[in-house]
Amino acid sequence: MKxxxxxxxxxxxxxxxxxxxxxxxxxxxxxxxxDEGSETENEEGASEGSEGDTESxxxxxxxFARGGDSTSLDFASNSDGEASRVTxxxxxxxxxxxxxxFEVVPGLAHDxxxxxxxxxxxxxxxxxxxxxxxTEFNAEAVKxxxxxxxxxxxxxxFTDEGFAYPLYGTMFGGFKGDEGHIIEEINVVGDxxxxxxxxxxxxxxxxxxxxxxxxxxxxxxxxxxxxxxxxNPVGTGPFQFVSWxxxxxxxxxxxxxxxxxxxxxxxxxxxxxxxxxxxxLIALRSGEVDIIDDVNPDDAAGIESExxxxxxxxxxxxxxxxxxxxxxxxxxxxxxxxxxxxxxDSESIVEALYAGYATPAVNLIPPNYLGYNxxxxxxxYDTDRAQELLAEAGLEDxxxxxxxxxxxxxxxxxxxxxxxEIVQSNLAEVGITANIVREEWAPYLEKTSQGEQELFLLGWxxxxxxxxxxxxxxxxxxxxxxxxxxxxxxxxxxxxxxxAAQTIDQDERAELYKQAQEIIYxxxxxxxxxxxxxLVAAKSEVKNFIAHPSTxxxxxxxxxxx
Amino acid sequence: MTAYIMRRxxxxxxxxxxxxxxxxxxxxxxPGNPAxxxxxxxxxxESIETLEENMGLNEPYxxxxxxxxxxxxxxxxxxxxxxxxxxxxxxxxxxxxTFELTFFAMIFxxxxxxxxxxxxxxxxxxxxDFLAMMFALVGVSMPVxxxxxxxxxxxxxxxxxxxxxxxxxxxxxxxxxxxxYVLDSLIHLDFPRALTxxxxxxxxxxxxxxxxxxxxxxxxxxxxxxVMQSDYIRxxxxxxxxxxLVIYKHAxxxxxxxxxxxxxxxxxxxxxGAILTETIFSWPGIGRYVFEAINYRDYPVIQSGILVIAxxxxxxxxxxxxxxxxxxxxxxx
Numbered sequence: 040m041k042x043x044x045x046x047x048x049x050x051x052x053x054x055x056x057x058x059x060x061x062x063x064x065x066x067x068x069x070x071x072x073x074d075e076g077s078e079t080e081n082e083e084g085a086s087e088g089s090e091g092d093t094e095s096x097x098x099x100x101x102x103f104a105r106g107g108d109s110t111s112l113d114f115a116s117n118s119d120g121e122a123s124r125v126t127x128x129x130x131x132x133x134x135x136x137x138x139x140x141f142e143v144v145p146g147l148a149h150d151x152x153x154x155x156x157x158x159x160x161x162x163x164x165x166x167x168x169x170x171x172x173x174t175e176f177n178a179e180a181v182k183x184x185x186x187x188x189x190x191x192x193x194x195x196x197f198t199d200e201g202f203a204y205p206l207y208g209t210m211f212g213g214f215k216g217d218e219g220h221i222i223e224e225i226n227v228v229g230d231x232x233x234x235x236x237x238x239x240x241x242x243x244x245x246x247x248x249x250x251x252x253x254x255x256x257x258x259x260x261x262x263x264x265x266x267x268x269x270x271n272p273v274g275t276g277p278f279q280f281v282s283w284x285x286x287x288x289x290x291x292x293x294x295x296x297x298x299x300x301x302x303x304x305x306x307x308x309x310x311x312x313x314x315x316x317x318x319x320l321i322a323l324r325s326g327e328v329d330i331i332d333d334v335n336p337d338d339a340a341g342i343e344s345e346x347x348x349x350x351x352x353x354x355x356x357x358x359x360x361x362x363x364x365x366x367x368x369x370x371x372x373x374x375x376x377x378x379x380x381x382x383x384d385s386e387s388i389v390e391a392l393y394a395g396y397a398t399p400a401v402n403l404i405p406p407n408y409l410g411y412n413x414x415x416x417x418x419x420y421d422t423d424r425a426q427e428l429l430a431e432a433g434l435e436d437x438x439x440x441x442x443x444x445x446x447x448x449x450x451x452x453x454x455x456x457x458x459x460e461i462v463q464s465n466l467a468e469v470g471i472t473a474n475i476v477r478e479e480w481a482p483y484l485e486k487t488s489q490g491e492q493e494l495f496l497l498g499w500x501x502x503x504x505x506x507x508x509x510x511x512x513x514x515x516x517x518x519x520x521x522x523x524x525x526x527x528x529x530x531x532x533x534x535x536x537x538x539a540a541q542t543i544d545q546d547e548r549a550e551l552y553k554q555a556q557e558i559i560y561x562x563x564x565x566x567x568x569x570x571x572x573x574l575v576a577a578k579s580e581v582k583n584f585i586a587h588p589s590t591x592x593x594x595x596x597x598x599x600x601x
Numbered sequence: 602m603t604a605y606i607m608r609r610x611x612x613x614x615x616x617x618x619x620x621x622x623x624x625x626x627x628x629x630x631x632p633g634n635p636a637x638x639x640x641x642x643x644x645x646x647e648s649i650e651t652l653e654e655n656m657g658l659n660e661p662y663x664x665x666x667x668x669x670x671x672x673x674x675x676x677x678x679x680x681x682x683x684x685x686x687x688x689x690x691x692x693x694x695x696x697x698x699t700f701e702l703t704f705f706a707m708i709f710x711x712x713x714x715x716x717x718x719x720x721x722x723x724x725x726x727x728x729x730d731f732l733a734m735m736f737a738l739v740g741v742s743m744p745v746x747x748x749x750x751x752x753x754x755x756x757x758x759x760x761x762x763x764x765x766x767x768x769x770x771x772x773x774x775x776x777x778x779x780x781x782y783v784l785d786s787l788i789h790l791d792f793p794r795a796l797t798x799x800x801x802x803x804x805x806x807x808x809x810x811x812x813x814x815x816x817x818x819x820x821x822x823x824x825x826x827x828v829m830q831s832d833y834i835r836x837x838x839x840x841x842x843x844x845x846l847v848i849y850k851h852a853x854x855x856x857x858x859x860x861x862x863x864x865x866x867x868x869x870x871x872x873x874g875a876i877l878t879e880t881i882f883s884w885p886g887i888g889r890y891v892f893e894a895i896n897y898r899d900y901p902v903i904q905s906g907i908l909v910i911a912x913x914x915x916x917x918x919x920x921x922x923x924x925x926x927x928x929x930x931x932x933x934x
Contacts, residue, residue: 100772108893110639110683118640201655201685205640205648213647269685285684285691286885286893288771311771313883317750321758321765328771449642481633481898484642497642512643521646 098306099599101581104313104328108286112272115188115252116202118502120590123251125289125310127591129171130254130274131298133162133181134245138585138593140354140407141504143249147176147275157240157543160248164231168298170257171279178233182225183258189222190215195258200266210247210503240541242548243505250503251591277303277595286312297595304583304598320576323348329581329599332590334574336394336453342576349579355398355405355570356588358509359451359498361462362565366526367493369438376563377418378428379494382469384420385568388461392454396574400567402556403499403513404506407588409545410552411506415560425469437470443487443495447480450590451498451571458496458568487524497524502589506552510536514564527564602926605934609919616915617908621673624907625666628900634658635682635898656682669904678908679901683894688905692890696909697780698768699879699886703871705802706810711864714814718821718860722829723848733818740815749808749881756804763804766883770797805882809875813867820863824856831855857928865921872917873910 109122114130135146148162168176187195188207191214196202204214212219221241226234237244247253260273272280275298278291289310293303311328313319319331320338324345334342334350343350361383363370370376385399398406401417429435444459445452452458463473473494478486487495501508512518515536516528532555539551575586583596636652637644653659657668672679678688717737721730757765768782769775775794778785783802786795828834829852837851876888887906894902925932 102771111685113685116685118643198655201657201680201682203648203652203655205644205652208648208651209643209645214651266685282774284694284774284777284885286695286889287768287883288774290774309771309774311767311883312885313766314880314889315883318753318766318881318883321753325757325761325765327757327764327766479632481635481637484637484644485634488646499642502643512645522643 099304100307100309101305101330101594101597101599102309102311102328103330103332103594104311104319104322105332106312106314106316106319108312109283109289109310111269112280112283112289113202113256113269114254115184115204115207116197116269118206118252123589123591125291126254126272126274127251127276128278128291128308128594129272129276129280130251130256131276132249132251132254133164134249136249136504136587136589138596139587141246141249141356141501141588143245146249147181147255151245153245153543157244157541158237160235160237160244161228162233162235162248164233165298166231168275169296170260170273170275171294172257172260172263172273174257174259176255176257176275177230178227179230180255180258181233182227183261184255185222185225185253186215187261188214188253189220195261197266197268202266206250206252206502210243210250210253211241240543242540242542242545243503243507246503246505251589252502277593278305278308281307288312299595303595305594308594323576323578326578330575330577330584332573332575334576336392336396336574338576339394339396339574347579349577349581351575351577351584351586352396353573353575353586353590354407354588355572356504357451357498357500357571358400358403358405358567359449359458359496359569359571360400360403360565360567362487362492362495362497362525363563364490364493364495364524364526365528365564366490369432369434370440370493372432373562374428374432375434376566378425378432378469379466379471380418380563380566381421381425381428382471383462383465383566383568385417385566386420388458389569391461392457393569393571397569397571400570403559403565403567404509404552405501405570405588408501408504408506408509410539410549410556412553412556412560414553415556418563418566420465422468429469429471435470437472439472439474440466441476441493442466442473443476443478443483443492445480445483445496446477449498450500450573451569452496453571455496462494462496488521490524490526492524495524504588506548507536507540510552510555511540514559525564527562529558529562532558532562602923602934606919606923609922613912613915617912618670620908620911621670621904622666624904625662625669625900628898628903629662631898633898635900638896638898639683669901673905673908678905681894681899681902683897683899683902688902691902692887692905692909694777694780695885695887695890696913698884699872699875699888701768701781701783702802702805702809702875702878702884702886703868705806706871707813707864707868708810709806710810710814710817710867714817715821715860717814718818719825719848719853721818721822722825723844725826730822734822737815737818740811741819743811745808745812745877746881748811749805749878752804752808753881764801765804768798768801768884769794770801805878805884808882809871809878813864813871816863816867817860821856821860824859825852828852828856854928858925861921861924861928865917869914869917872913
């Protein structure tokens with residue numbers, strides 16, 4: 040009997056030892072990585088300082104954690120934000136955006152000229168710029184890239200491998216041979232001078248040219264890698280590509296010959312994929328990563344008050360709305376749409392779901408956009424007014440209606456299901472019974488395009504910071520059957536949008552959009568609810584980081600302070 | 602024996618072909634057009650059509666299936682619609698990641714589960730038995746994601762002992778050879794790195810291994826109890842063997858067969874179904890690979906991913922069947 044007990048004790052001791060070994064090698068490892076100056080584990084504030092010191096002698100490495108992996112590193116052949124977040128730092132476009140807004144600034148082109156009729160754009164390119172593969176950047180390279188996107192027959196279009204360039208088609212009205220394709224021809228004037236000839240003026244042309252979806256890839260790399268270019272990006276940007284482990288990490292390193300002297304400041308940038316929101320925050324707190332994107336608004340208050348962490352807020356670049364099918368009764372009545380607009384309490388949605396990190400929307404476009412009409416008063420939350428309007432429309436007894444809710448979380452609406460519940464109870468207060476309808480994401484988009492819905496939740500994210508991308512897609516009669524899911528058609532509005540799209544003078548354009556917004560405000564084709572301001576959190580040691588409204592943050596000036 | 606293995610491998614062919622047909626039908630039956638899903642709400646009608654055409658989605662299903670099978674027979678798993686890269690290249694690192702995690706999770710589950718089961722059977726109705734079986738019950742019913750999040754919170758955030766996510770120190774990435782990072786570190790003779798990798802394995806292995814551990818413990822206990830009551834054990838005891846020898850030499854071997862079956866099945870389940878653990882710990886494994894593909898309706902990846910998982914499942918069962926003959930020579934094929 041005694042022997043049996045001793046065996047039991049031995050076994051349990053072995054088990055305890057096993058557990059101790061687990062945490063034991065944890066401790067041993069911490070010290071070994073500290074020597075390498077690579078991993079920071081801030082157990083206590085005291086040890087943090089000394090670790091920071093070891094890192095100063097070493098490379099400046101920034102680890103950026105995000106929720107999903109890039110689909111491809113060939114930015115133009117997909118419209119994926121996770122791809123352009125990375126490629127933004129590998130490639131340059133002819134023009135660029137300000138670090139915190141969509142204001143156009145020089146990129147690979149240091150200067151540009153526009154003819155008076157708005158049909159000829161000449162870009163003067165930086166000289167002495169090299170791609171990461173050592174080949175030279177020049178006007179010919181620009182031409183090759185644009186022709187690759189425009190012409191499905193182009194040798195680098197890789198159409199047979201399933202490549203398509205949807206954003207090019209959207210921004211420039213189609214592809215080579217299409218009637219709406221606005222780029223007539225591209226002429227190489229000199230080694231460092233290139234001219235774009237347009238069929239008709241495009242008000243947002245410069246805005247489009249600054250998009251990172253139209254950045255320049257090395258033609259030599261297109262030749263060398265062919266369709267494998269998706270995994271072998273070669274640009275002129277501040278960082279060059281090193282490696283990519285799918286669903287795990289992408290490693291970039293400093294490009295020594297970058298065209299801007301003294302930049303980039305970091306030696307390495309590592310993009311990590313951490314799908315779970317809470318896991319991402321834990322990784323930031325434990326010091327394993329330096330920046331995390333898509334911070335849950337509920338965590339924001341905690342991060343702001345936490346020492347060693349800093350919260351960054353992106354500018355507004357989207358709109359989340361309650362769409363209404365303007366063709367279906369009773370939503371075809373303006374009074375009913377206005378009533379719904381009064382009935383929905385956007386303010387409380389902002390508070391409840393975005394923890395205050397969003398702006399209640401008055402117009403379709405975000406407030407910092409060209410032509411934003413700030414003279415219009417928000418409808419506000421007014422159930423009495425809503426009931427009055429319903430009575431005026433002859434619907435004082437209320438009615439029943441379908442409310443479609445999308446199945447996925449989007450930047451403009453992180454939790455659509457809860458928004459739907461709030462809207463449902465808001466509507467119930469004025470006597471409207473909303474039945475929630477759920478669909479898979481792709482069928483949701485298809486069916487709402489075809490007009491099967493009545494009320495629906497959706498939104499829109501900007502990509503070039505231009506109002507045309509919102510108005511032209513969401514409210515223009517020509518987009519019915521496509522992105523205009525509210526089936527709103529107003530000839531006056533269409534004419535204003537068309538005119539603004541073709542006007543080069545930006546002040547004139549702003550005026551036209553303001554006029555259009557006044558009409559839209561009266562018609563209420565959709566209930567604009569929120570412009571969200573997504574959150575980024577970083578360690579305080581990360582300096583000069585500015586969160587860009589597009590979510591593609593330039594990192595060339597970022598450094599880690601020691 | 603060799604003939605048996607050959608026969609089993611041949612049987613695999615119709616099984617896998619059947620699998621492809623089923624998965625192909627299912628992925629095309631679920632609603633959702635990949636072009637629309639990839640492009641999202643800002644897609645125009647034209648861009649969707651262009652993408653569909655380029656991706657070959659306009660062909661009749663039977664043609665698409667024919668192309669898929671032809672490629673498959675040539676050892677080509679196809680090309681991902683979403684990333685446009687060869688699935689054959691993409692899938693291996695994911696498989697290796699899952700294998701490594703499953704391996705350590707099962708080591709944890711088997712070591713603790715079998716021993717706890719044995720002691721429980723040996724000390725039936727003792728306080729240890731009672732506690733162990735209660736833990737096993739809790740373990741089986743524990744939501745994996747909850748356990749994983751608690752582990753992260755306690756060991757990564759509060760105590761700072763173990764890393765919260767990933768397979769390795771992200772600031773110092775490994776140069777992969779086999780994509781089994783422990784093995785790769787050893788090949789590089791980089792022992793500190795091997796320790797780092799092991800450290801990253803601890804939390805996800807425990808999260809993933811808890812349910813199998815509990816099942817194994819319960820199965821071992823009941824199987825041991827049965828064997829302990831059999832005649833030959835009484836005979837061994839009568840010969841005067843010590844308790845330890847009785848249990849570990851004589852009883853365990855016969856009690857192992859049902860336990861081994863459970864271990865085989867659980868290993869198969871972990872290989873294919875570790876999505877929760879892989880997501881919470883950012884483990885770039887096969888579960889997440891297929892899950893992402895389902896979100897994007899990436900048909901070739903879904904098909905090939907499920908095919909590979911099915912193949913692994915069948916292979917593990919084959920290995921278990923072969924192991925039976927070593928444990929119990931009476932079993933013949």
